[in-house]
Amino acid sequence: MELALLLPPGMTVTPTMKEQCPLRDTLDRIGDRWTVIVVVLLLPGPRRFTELMRAAEGISQRMLTHTLRGLERDGLLTRTVHACVPPKVEYELTDPGRALAGPLTELLHWSVRHQESVLAARKTFDADV
Amino acid sequence: MELALLLPPGMTVTPTMKEQCPLRDTLDRIGDRWTVIVVVLLLPGPRRFTELMRAAEGISQRMLTHTLRGLERDGLLTRTVHACVPPKVEYELTDPGRALAGPLTELLHWSVRHQESVLAARKTFDADV
DNA sequence: CTGGATCCGACTGGATACTG
DNA sequence: CAGTATCCAGTCGGATCCAG
Numbered sequence: 001m002e003l004a005l006l007l008p009p010g011m012t013v014t015p016t017m018k019e020q021c022p023l024r025d026t027l028d029r030i031g032d033r034w035t036v037i038v039v040v041l042l043l044p045g046p047r048r049f050t051e052l053m054r055a056a057e058g059i060s061q062r063m064l065t066h067t068l069r070g071l072e073r074d075g076l077l078t079r080t081v082h083a084c085v086p087p088k089v090e091y092e093l094t095d096p097g098r099a100l101a102g103p104l105t106e107l108l109h110w111s112v113r114h115q116e117s118v119l120a121a122r123k124t125f126d127a128d129v
Numbered sequence: 130m131e132l133a134l135l136l137p138p139g140m141t142v143t144p145t146m147k148e149q150c151p152l153r154d155t156l157d158r159i160g161d162r163w164t165v166i167v168v169v170l171l172l173p174g175p176r177r178f179t180e181l182m183r184a185a186e187g188i189s190q191r192m193l194t195h196t197l198r199g200l201e202r203d204g205l206l207t208r209t210v211h212a213c214v215p216p217k218v219e220y221e222l223t224d225p226g227r228a229l230a231g232p233l234t235e236l237l238h239w240s241v242r243h244q245e246s247v248l249a250a251r252k253t254f255d256a257d258v
Numbered sequence: 259c260t261g262g263a264t265c266c267g268a269c270t271g272g273a274t275a276c277t278g
Numbered sequence: 279c280a281g282t283a284t285c286c287a288g289t290c291g292g293a294t295c296c297a298g
Contacts (some may be wrong), residue, residue: 022240023165023219023233025247030259033271036152049280065281075250087278096243103239104152106232111151111283114225118154121204133283164293189292193260215259236277262297270289277282 005099030100034059034067039093039100042077046092071097158203163188163196166223168229171206175221178200200226 030036033058041047041055053064068091069079077098082088159165170184182193197220200206205226211217217230219257 023237025159025244026240027165031156036156041163043146054279057217058272061281062273063271064284066271073251073254074247075254076247081280083157087281089280096246097242103232106235107155108152110164110228110232111155115151115154117225118205121188122202125202125204182260190261191263191293192291195291216261218260221268260298262295264295265293265294267292268290270287272287273285275282278280 002041011033029070032067035071036068036104038064039076040098042091042093043098043101046080046090047092049089052061076100103113143212158199161196164193164200167193167196167200167231168205168226169233170220171220172227172230175219178220180216181220205229 032041037056037059038052040051047055049064049068052068053059053061056064059067064106066080068077070081072091077091079091080090082090115122139154150256166188167181176184178193178197181197182188182190185193188196197206197208197233201208201220206220206222209219209221211219214243
């Protein structure tokens with residue numbers, strides 16, 4: 001499959017037709033501040049709310065809830081409530097959710113490989129301005 | 130390289146230490162509304178400002194400028210001004226910029242493969258709420 | 259043609275307080 | 279423990295007008 005698929009003949013790339021532009025839709029989902037972090041933290045296995053809270057340093061309760069809800073909504077993770085006191089809720093990636101590991105790894109490769117040149121370019125650019 | 134690299138031992142994933150979390154940095158760069166679209170439009174070859182304007186349906190002049198500046202700043206594309214009347218400016222991806230095609234293709238694969246299940250899950254979720 | 263400058267609404271996300 | 283509700287600041291991005 002080619003990246004050109006993002007641009008079928010006669011079709012423009014517009015953010016307003018997300019369902020016909022899957023990549024756009026995906027980027028909207030994982031492009032926010034915390035989604036990728038939460039997914040990565042869940043890759044090793046199920047985690048509880050508070051565990052995630054501690055692991056994702058800097059996240060607020062509100063954003064952790066929002067992020068988890070978004071992933072649950074899209075079927076990328078499951079939310080399991082254990083009826084006990086104190087309450088215990090476990091989050092676990094589904095197969096589609098775990099499948100994100102591949103693409104994310106690719107992106108990580110690129111990030112690491114080009115990080116130095118990117119930071120250097122950024123420094124130079126900012127210095128000139 | 131493993132995705133776990135995103136989480137070196139003893140290090141937490143925090144958006145505040147971007148330079149030590151390359152993936153986070155990358156997502157910040159390509160996670161906005163237009164960057165990926167512009168990169169994809171530039172993959173076939175150099176393009177002029179107005180060409181990009183037409184191809185990226187819905188983009189405003191301001192955002193096209195901003196997006197191009199951001200990519201130029203990170204050394205992902207070059208900006209060439211041809212001294213003529215009317216002015217002519219060409220944008221062309223650099224090697225690092227072109228290298229983004231791989232990871233983006235991976236992400237596209239995931240998007241297409243799971244689009245149906247994601248949309249279905251979303252529909253179900255919204256119906257229950 | 260290729261932008262820069264300004265204004266402004268919408269959305270994102272953090273802080274805090276409260277609850278079953 | 280695992281959230282919900284509310285408030286609020288910062289940012290993103292569109293519209294419009296102006297300029298080399």
